Amino acid sequence: MSKGTVFNIEEFAVHDGPGIRKLVFFKGCPLRCSWCHNPEGLSFCKELMISHAACIKCNRCKEICTNEVCIACGKCVEVCPLRLRKIAGREYEAQELAEILLKGKEVLTDSGGGITISGGEPLSQPEFLFNLIDFIKPVNIAIETSGYAEPEIFQKMVSVTDLVMMDIKHTDNLIHKQFTGVSNELILANLGFLCQSDTPFIIRIPLIPGVNDTITNIEQTAVLIKDAGKLEGVELLTYHKTAPAKYQMLGKEFKPGFDTEKKVNIWSAVFDKHNIKVSLL
C-alpha cells in the first residue's frame, strides 16, 4: 500500500478527456517550465498558499505561527478570518483516493467519462499511480503527462491507460533544456513508444510566444507524430497572462524568460497538412 500527494480534485473537467470526468492533480514535477501555470504542482511537498489581495493585516496568522521557516503545518489556515490561506497538497492512501474518485462513478461511466490523472507529473509518483489505477479500473482512465519518466514506467503507464494526453514542448533539446530545465531525449523516446502503441493519445502543445511557436518546431513536432495510428489529435494551448498570480501566492517569483506580451503564432495549418486533427483550447 503506497501513499501519494495530491493538490487538487475537480469533479467536472470538460477539457481533459471524454465524458464527465473527475480530475486529480498529483503534486510534484521534475520539469521547471518557465511558463508553468500550476506552480503548486512543482514541489513534491505540501506548501502554504496565501491570497494577498484581500489581506486585512490582522496578524492572527503570525501570532499563531511558532516556526521560523514555514513547515506547512496548516495552523494559520484556521485562524485567518478571511480564509486567505490554504495548504496545497494532501497525502492519501491509494485506496482512499480511489474511493473519493469513484464516488458517484455511474455518473462518470454512463456519460462515457471516467477519471483523469494529471499533475504535476503523475509518473513521478509511479508506485502510488499504479496502485491507484489498480483500484480505479475498469473505469476509464486518462493520464496527462510531460512524458518525462523512465521508459519502463512510461511503457507500463501506456499499457494500463485508456487515453494518454502528452505534452510536447520543444523538439530542440537545447531550447527544451533552457525553458524546462530538462533534456527532451527521454520525452521523445517515450513519444516514439507511444506512437507505436495501441493506446489512443492526444498531443498537447503549450504555445509559448518566441519559444516554441516557430514553424520549424511545429513542423518537426507534426512529423514526429503524423504516422501514429492511435493519435486522436493535437490540442494547442495558448499562453494566458495570468500565470504570475499563483507564484505570488506561493511566495515565489515568476520568471518566464520570454516576452509575455508577444503575440503567439498558431500554425494550425501545419497539422491540417499532415491530416492531423487540431484544436485550439
Add this chain to the structure above:
Amino acid sequence: MKKRIRILLDNVIQKKHHQFRQNIEKEALEDFTRSLKEQDLPDVQRAKLRLSWVMAHEIPVILTDERIVFTKTVTKIPEIFTSKEWDRIKSNHYIHEMGRVCNISSNFSYTIEVGLEKRRLEVIKAIETQTARGNRKGIEFLEAVLQSIEDVLRLSERYALKARDNGREDLYLLLQNIPKKGAKTFHEALQFFRILHFTLWASGNYHNTVGRFDQYMYEYLKNDLDNGTLDYEDALELLEEFFISFNKDSDLYPGMQQGDNGQSMVLGGIDRKGDDSFNILSEMCLKASLELKIIDPKINLRVNKNTPVEQYDLGTELTKEGLGFPQYSNDDIVIPGLLSKGYNIEDARDYVVAACWEFIIPGYGMDIPNITALSFVKVINRAVNNHLIRSKDFDTFMENVRKEISVELTHLTILLYNIYFEPAPFQSLLMNDCIDNAQDISQGNRYNNYGIHGTGISTAVDSLAAIKKFVFDERSVSAKDLIQAVSDNFEGHYDLWVKLKYHTPRMGNDDDAADNIAIRLLDFFSELSSRLVNERGGCYRPGTGSAMYYLWHVKDIGASADGRKQGEPLSANFSPGLNIKLNGPVSIIRSFSKPDMKKIMNGGPLTLELHNTVFNNPGSIRKVSSLVKAYMDLGGQQLQINAVNREKLIQAKKHPEQYKNLIVRVWGWSGYFVELDELYQDHIIQRTELEL
C-alpha cells in the same frame, strides 16, 4: 434568421412599437371603476365590462411586414373595485397576490381548432340549459363569457379592416377566417393563439402560461409541411415571428421583476397516452429560441429515462447562451408525484409548468401552487431555541423539528380562508368544464390544490448536520454555547464559527451525514402537509421552490447553526448553500437526488452555475447534457443550469462569499473564480468583455 425576422426583432428590441401606446389618463381609469361602483354591479358584470372597455379602447396596429398581429396599445387596465371596495373585500377574504386568476394553463387548442363562432353557439346552448334550471348566477356568468367572445371578434374585425386599409390583403383574408372559424393552417393557428393570449392579458389575468405548445400546434405544422403550404424554413420564420410577439408587450405585464411574466412554454415529454411526444415542432422551438436569444417564451423541456442525450444537447445549446433556460422537468418523478396527490393519469401525463416551475394541468387545474412558503431556517432556529438543550439525542431533537414544522404549517395555512378572486369569464372560456358547469374558473375546477414553497432547505439541512455532528456525535460543542453563538451572530465566538462554517457536512457534497438529514426533513414536510386539506377540498403540495421568498425570509431569521451570519442570503430554490465551497457538480447532483422527490411534488429546481467558458467546444455541450441526464437518471426532479456571464463575475468579485462554486476556465485548466487572485479575476472579466 431571415432578414424580415431580424428587422422585426430589432424593432421590438428598440421598442419602436411603443410609439403606438396610448397615454390613457389615470382619471379615465378611475372614472370607469367609479361608474361600476355607482351602478352597484356584481363582480362578474364588472369583469365583463372591463374587458369590453379595454378591447374597445384598443387601436389596431399593424407593424411593417408583420404577419402575426395584435400589439397592445392600452397600457393600463382599470380596476373593477374602488380601493375602498377592495379594503372591504380584504377584510373578510384571503386575497392571493392581486386577487386575479393567474398562473394557470389554458386549453388554447380547442378554441383554436373550432373557432369562436362555434364556441359562441356552445355558450348560447349552455345559457338555454341553465335557463331551464333557473340558474341565475350561471346565466350571468355565461353572458359575460358570451360578451368576451363578442369583444374578441369585434377587435379582430377592426384589425382586419385596418389590414385592408394598409393594403395588407393577406392579413385581411386571414382575419376573415380566424378567430371566427377554426384554424386551418399553422399561420392561422399562431395568429389565433396570439389573439387569445392578448385577450387574457387584456382581461387582467396574468402569468398566462403557454403550455404544451409543441403538442397542440403540431398538427397544423405537419399538415402545412405535408401538403406543401410551408417548407421548413417558412415555418421556422413564422415561428420566430410568433416568439418575438411574446416580447412586445411583456413589460406591461404584472410580475415581481421585469421578465417574471409567466410566459413558459413546455416541450417534449410523454403525451396523455404515455407515448413520447417530442416532435419536429419541439425541435423547431428550440432552434427559434436559440436564434433569437430573447427571454420569452421561457423554454421548459420535459425529459424521462427514454429521452436521448441528443435532445439534451439541443437544450444545452440554449443554456450556453446564458438565457437561464431551458429548465428540465423529469416525467419519471413528476407524474408519480401528481398521481399520489390524486391527479388522474392522463392529466398527470399532460402536466406543464406554471410561471416558474410548479407543475399544473392545462385546462383542468385551478391550483394555486405558490400560495405560501415554509421558511425551513426559521423553523430550525425555533427548534434550536426551544428544544435543543432538553433533547437527549439527535433523534429526539428531530422529533421536535417535526413538531415545529407542523406548528408552522398550521400557522401558514390557517390564514388561507375564504379566498376571493375577481371573476375571469374569458379565462373560463379557455378552461375545460367551466361552460358546461356554468361556473367561473375563479371558483375552482377539477384540481384546486395549494402549493407550499420551501425556502432555505440546504441551509436548514447544513444547520442540522452541524448540530448532529458537534452537539450530539462529537459532543465538542454544548447546546448552550451553540445557541448563544447563533444569537450573538457569532460575534465573540470566532473558533466556534470556524468549526461550523468550515467543518460542517454539507448538502451538495454527496455526504450522507448531511444528505440523510435532507431526506428526513423533506419527508417531514411531505408527510405533514399531506394531512392538510384546503377550503376547496384540495390538498397541499410541498415543494422546493423559493420564488422571492428566499429574499424575504432572510429578513426575519438571524444567523444559523451552519455558520451563516445574519443577513447572508439563502440560496434560491433547491440549491446548495451559498457561502461554502463544495466538491463539484457530480457531488451536487448526487446529493440533490437522494430525497424522494416524488413526494415533494410542487416543483422547484436545483440550479447549477457553470461558467460559459465551460461550453466552449462542441464536446463540452455533450458533457453538460450528460450531467443533466445523469441528474434525471438518479431521480432528480427539476434542474436548471446557468452559464454565468460577465455581470455575475463582477458581482462575484465584489461579493466572493456568495459565489464560491463558480467555475471558470483560465488557461488549460478550470478553477473556482473566487479563489483566483485579483489579477486572474480581472483577466477573466476582461476576456468576457472581448467575447461580447
